[in-house]
Amino acid sequence: MKKEILTRYVTQSNQIKSSNNTVKSSAFMPARNGKTSMFRINDLQSDEIWKIGNDVAEKLQKHLYGRADILETAILNSNLQYGSR
Amino acid sequence: MSTAFAGYCYTMPHSAGLNEYARLYENIKIRLQEPAIWHPLKEIEDELNILYKETSQDNWDGYDACAISYEALTEAIKFIRLLHSASFPIPEIAPEPSGEIGFEWHTGKRMVFATSVGGKHIINYAGIFGDFKTHGTINFGETLPHVIIVNLCRLFNKRQAH
Numbered sequence: 001m002k003k004e005i006l007t008r009y010v011t012q013s014n015q016i017k018s019s020n021n022t023v024k025s026s027a028f029m030p031a032r033n034g035k036t037s038m039f040r041i042n043d044l045q046s047d048e049i050w051k052i053g054n055d056v057a058e059k060l061q062k063h064l065y066g067r068a069d070i071l072e073t074a075i076l077n078s079n080l081q082y083g084s085r
Numbered sequence: 086m087s088t089a090f091a092g093y094c095y096t097m098p099h100s101a102g103l104n105e106y107a108r109l110y111e112n113i114k115i116r117l118q119e120p121a122i123w124h125p126l127k128e129i130e131d132e133l134n135i136l137y138k139e140t141s142q143d144n145w146d147g148y149d150a151c152a153i154s155y156e157a158l159t160e161a162i163k164f165i166r167l168l169h170s171a172s173f174p175i176p177e178i179a180p181e182p183s184g185e186i187g188f189e190w191h192t193g194k195r196m197v198f199a200t201s202v203g204g205k206h207i208i209n210y211a212g213i214f215g216d217f218k219t220h221g222t223i224n225f226g227e228t229l230p231h232v233i234i235v236n237l238c239r240l241f242n243k244r245q246a247h
Contacts, residue, residue, distance in 0.1 A: 012146065014136050014180060025189060026179030031148030060147030 004072035006038040009053040011062035023068040038082075041069070126166065129175050133161050133186070140180040151184030156204025160225065161186040164202055167229040173237050176200075185209070190240055198240045200233065212236050 008027055010016060015027035030036045037056075041049050049067070057064035075082045139145060140153040161178070168175060176188040185203035198212040208230060211220035223230045237243075 012139065012180075014132075014139060014178075017177070024177055024179055025191075026177075026181075026187065029179070029181070031146060032150060032182040033148065062147055 002042065005041055005069050006072055006075070007041045007049065007053075007067045007069045008036070008038055009056050009067050010065045011057050011060055013063075013065055016065055023066070027068055038070075038075075126169050126175075129165055129178070130162055132178060133158060133165070136178065136180055136186070145180070146182060148182070150180070150182035153180050153184055153186060154204050157184065157186050157202060158204075160202040160204045160206075161188075164188070164200075164208070164225070164229075168237075171229055171234065174241070190237070192240055196240060198236050208233060210236065212240065214239050 008023075010023060010027050012027075015024050016022070017024055028036060039049075039052055039056075041052075044052075050064075053064045053067055072082070137153055137155070137158040140150070141155070143152045144150060145152065165175060174190065176190045179187045179189070181187045181201055183201075183203070185201040187199060187201040189197065189199045191197045195213050195215055198210070198214075200208050200210040202208055202225065206225050208223050208225045209221075210223065210233060212218065214236075219236065221232065223232050
């Protein structure tokens with residue numbers, strides 16, 4: 001069975017560790033409403049994934065610094081609720 | 086392809102806390118197992134000042150976050166200087182949507198300690214040290230609170246010489 005991959009778009013420079021260009025844990029912290037947006041990217045080409053990211057950043061009026069991909073199972077194994085909106 | 090454009094989110098249940106997020110980060114494996122790195126003090130203070138510039142207005146995250154106040158910045162710098170003078174590793178820093186500045190140290194699987202300050206002379210803290218968990222709030226004056234020292238010593242397996 002194919003593993004579901006989700007991506008989190010990074011729109012704040014303070015969510016990136018400059019020392020090694022990896023993402024900080026804070027990139028996954030929820031907003032004040034207790035939610036964090038993720039996007040399903042299985043079966044998408046790289047340019048399509050980045051296009052979504054650019055759309056997200058534009059909507060937020062932010063710069064797109066990068067993205068962090070994680071497995072859906074990482075969320076499910078952490079007892080976090082997950083679903084579409 | 087259209088389904089991929091649907092936004093997904095995960096939600097923090099009211100009962101969830103640091104434990105759930107620690108588990109998530111362990112699964113994500115974004116190099117959080119690395120020991121905290123010793124940053125020169127100037128570098129970390131510059132990082133805090135940049136963070137403040139980026140987050141001193143409400144809605145800095147695009148999701149209704151509270152602005153980081155100047156008081157929070159000065160308290161964060163004081164906290165970092167106290168850590169440095171006590172020879173503790175400088176943590177990873179991050180703004181929090183509540184308007185506080187957060188600090189995190191990870192030394193391994195289920196070994197994490199996090200604190201935050203918001204310019205109100207208190208420190209919120211939470212830690213997971215294997216099977217042991219702790220959390221609380223402590224007044225923050227001119228010295229590093231004892232409970233913070235104890236927990237950092239626990240995390241870094243140091244004797245309390247501070």
